[in-house]
Amino acid sequence: MFANRRNFFFRVSIVINIAVLLYTAMQLSGNTAPGVYWVPMTVDGSERSAEYKYVNQDIRNETETRLSDSSASARNFEESTSQKTPSTMATTNKTASSTATIPEVERKVNGAVPDAEASNASSLDIDDEDNLSPTTQAYLRxxxxCNDRDMLPRTExxxxxxxxxxxVRADHGTILCHESITYTTHAGYEFLDNVQPLVERWMAPVSLAIHAPGADLTPTVNSIRYLRDCLSNELVKQFVTFHIFFSHKHIPSKIPDPDVLIQTPYxxxxxxxxxxxxxxxxKDKNLLYPVNVARNIARDAAVTHFILPSDIELYPSPNLIPRFLNMIARNAKPLSTSTNPRVFPISIFEVDAKVQVPxxxxELRAMLANKTAIPFHKFVCPNCHNIPQGQQWMNAAETNQMDVFHVGKRRGKFVHWEPIFIGTHQDPYYDERLSWEGKKDKMTQGYVLCVKDYDFMILNNAFLIHKPGIKHxxxxxxxxxxxxxxxxxVKNVIMPELKKLFGTRNGCAL
Incomplete structure (x- = not known):
């Protein structure tokens, strides 16, 4: 009898222990492991390196130590969001799944998100369109x-x-990939008078590639020093990173040490x-300007996910960056429903030489009404920059937030459109065999965008203004x-290549 009772209690204790173990396991599996989070790591400057990092209260990786207190609170929101929707991090990161289909990858790369994340976006409380709250920044991350990129100097x-x-690097320090947009542009040193008005309106990272063959290097370097040391403000020093390039046939006789330069007042x-x-x-050597080499250099050096490849004489509308990123975070239609790759064209205008840039x-609409502003290249190549719904855009009043005004395509009457747009590092490059003097240097990229069925999501309030002076x-x-x-x-060599590489699509042409 005693033996039977002892066996009974022994069996009961085993059952209880098993129940406790099962309960504990369920609790652990239902919670995110403390101190585990996803950190995109840039090892080789590419957008393809990522790994998991384990942290505790005393150890933080280099990326996390750069975050401000506000960003830290934003990270808490991000972690709580990932606990509410555990699949969010894994499914939105470009490198998280090697089994995703090509359309899925392109959708994620270009910012489109699943319905669960769209619902999270709708809960964002955006009070000020001209600023990014910590909550919005965390959601954008x-x-x-995206993966963070370094700004290390390299000779390539x-x-x-x-x-x-x-x-020569900007003094802004580390900028994480989701925090801003980089204006990527190019020039010879004789166009560097545009840097100050551009950066005063952009107020964010600028990646500038300067063609400086042979003896042009010395005035180029002196121009950089002047811009950094001699202007009425330090915005150039704070935001502009300069890259220099030249042909192997025209290497300058002496290349100065940039660290010595910036430490010596000009x-x-x-x-x-x-x-x-x-x-x-x-000009003395009758060299062609390698415009697309310059564009691609500036683009590759950008540290942010979103980039605006543009020309140095085009000045952006102020507050474009926070308004755009708030729009991306809201993820309203058509952003939330688009399945095609996409870019965000910006309307371009010229103004009279005697007026202030709007x-x-x-202000721009008033100037269009009194003819002191006109659509870009109206008297040079109107079809090159005639955007879909362009007249409707000009007729529409300004709104209090940025949205997609119209989704267009580069075909039909817009088959020769050369849009300037906000895009990402995943968009097609510019063909580096084409020069500025040869004209239509962006057309081949436009053809590839068309064949890949890009959506051109035209922004309602954003615009670019060319340096004052109407062109004829x-x-x-x-x-x-x-x-x-x-x-x-292009006709005999490049187009046959593009057709082999990317195929064709009805309505797409150069």
């Missing part, structure tokens, strides 16, 4: 799943060109080195000859 080869990447008593230029080494769409068509026999040769090269 999750939504974009790019075809026939040597590139001094990050030659003599600001003289005029800017980029003003009143009579001639340059490039800061709001309301001027015949140039020398440039026309170069353009003729380049057009033949």
């Amino acid at each position: 999750t939504l974009l799943g 080869q790019r075809g026939e060109f040597w590139v001094l990447k990050n030659f 003599n600001c008593s003289g005029k800017p080195p980029y003003e009143n230029i009579n001639s340059t080494y490039m 800061s709001t769409k309301t 068509f001027v015949k140039n026999a020398k440039r026309d000859a170069i353009a003729g040769r380049q057009s033949a090269f």
